Amino acid sequence: MSKMPFLPYRNNPTIDKYFMFSVGDLVQQRRRTEPARPIQRLGPNLFAANGIAVLIRYANDKELRHLEQHKYRRCYYLIDDDLKNLDTDDYLPIDYRFRLQHFHDTSLSRILELATDVITPNQRILTRFPDHRHHLLNPSHPHFSEDLSHFDKTDQIRILYSGTRSHYQDLELVSDVLSEIAAANPAVQITTFFGRHAPAALKGKANIVHRKQARWPDYQKVMATERFHLALAPLIEANFNLGRSVNKILDHAAFGAAGCYSSIDPIKSHISDGINGFLVPPCQDKWLERMKDFLKDPKGAKMVAAEGIALARKLADPQQNRAFWTQHLDLG
Template identity: 25%
Template sequence: MPGPLIVEQLPNPTTDFFIQPLLNTLGVTPERVGLGEPPPVTVLEGDSVIFVRYLSPRWRRWVEANKDRLGQIIFFMDDDLFDLKAHAGLPLHYRWKLYRLAWRHQQWLRKIGAQLWVSTPWMAEKYADWNPRVLQPGTPYGDPQPLKTLFYHGSESHSDEIRWLYPVVEAVLKQEPTLCFEIIGDSRVHSLFSALPRVYVLHPMTWQAYQALLSHPGRTIGLAPLLDNAFNSARSYTKFFDITRAGAAGIYADHPVYQSIVRHQHNGLLLPMDQQLWVEAILKLSRDDLYRQRILKNTGTPL
């Protein structure tokens, strides 16, 4: 299968459990592109395309314009996307999505001679007239790579700090694959960080639930940015205790709120609100275990 192009709505488990393991066994490296992205301008002779679960009119037009040059045209599904009766009981918005991106394209797929790949023998039997191929799932998980958790647990009153942190988190996740980021927030926070890899957005919770959360081990670096404004002038340094309780080394804004509890490079880092300095400090802390452990050990040491 020369030069396969995988078209998927977003990076997703379907591709990673079914399509990628097959291509790995074939020694083939695909190009993965989003369903909402523009199709490629040029097509090499014999290129194949695999649509994972979904299709769109723009991609149909692209296939029709390049059909003479394309190799295999494949549609893969790991749910019964082509039977509206099977969708009964699903949320209405999801049923509409399945109709719009899958069901209504099946006749076109048959017309152009697309191959059907499915995930189970049950679906292969149901669509036997299409002569589908059954793919066995494979694990997308390689050797476990321990991740270090970077976190910021600010409430909605810290919306300015959350926005300020975005480019910091974006930069460190790009440069350090062993880091993940945890933040508490609502749908707006989720939307803001949704494009970044290894980000976990936790729903706001009660004080008792938050205390229980901090008691679970695994957090590495806690962040406490604080912009210089009138509202923040009234705050206290309680986040120092949250970060310490989580078993993490902390990076704090060099602000009067934290200057009374944190001694720079002793029991935490005090940094001006310069995003590049925060990126550099996070990377250093994440990569230097002894440095981080020394700071954490000193969090119980009075100034």
């Protein structure tokens, strides 16, 4: 099998969480062949071992040409978003939706002609690919908070919204709620990663901080070092959201926070309300009520955070994903 030129490719969250966190030590990192690392990286999104290819999320033209020119025994395609109905579903920001639609219209059909198997974290997505072999795989994460001592100090109560711009309408669902909570509770500090894109209702508040969306390596450092009491994942019941993964459970566990989620799939099937997270119907009144309840006893959420971390470890064990790739790449 001929090799494409080696480049020090940057990983993105999808590549790390579904692949590199579990088998990164088996991926060749240098120009020369490394027997202890049987997986070749052939492009930013493309990997191969033992005549089997793995394509993760996207593909550039060079990667597609390589797949077309080489006869792999199998080609696994991993996709973690439901791209159906992008043209009619206005849930996503228009620029983000257009980028996904362009990928859907220009590259996805070529990828599916080459792929033998589709891997996703969500059964709903698998139904979009009836002509391929199916596999379910959760994202993984190597580190979750070991220390919950921040719950013993509630002079400042830290609340996190970690969603990116694709979650703009989800944040808008609770923006008035968060504005009211911040105004009534000076000890509360709310943090987002929306920067200048934050909803108007959340701007100009001294105790609401809007950081710029962090680069993935920087965001990992933030997860490793900063701690929050409560982390929010309000989700509108839109097609795109119903096809998401359990990723927010993992993020919240990394931050050591009790997670608060809209009671929709796929999250609700994993959360026992008040035990390993909080479930809230996707409406403003219910979110306001639940957050007021939390603020009455923030220390009481410590056990919820601990159980959420235990859940994340179960859902996102890198060793489980390593076993998956070892089997499907014939790594023995």
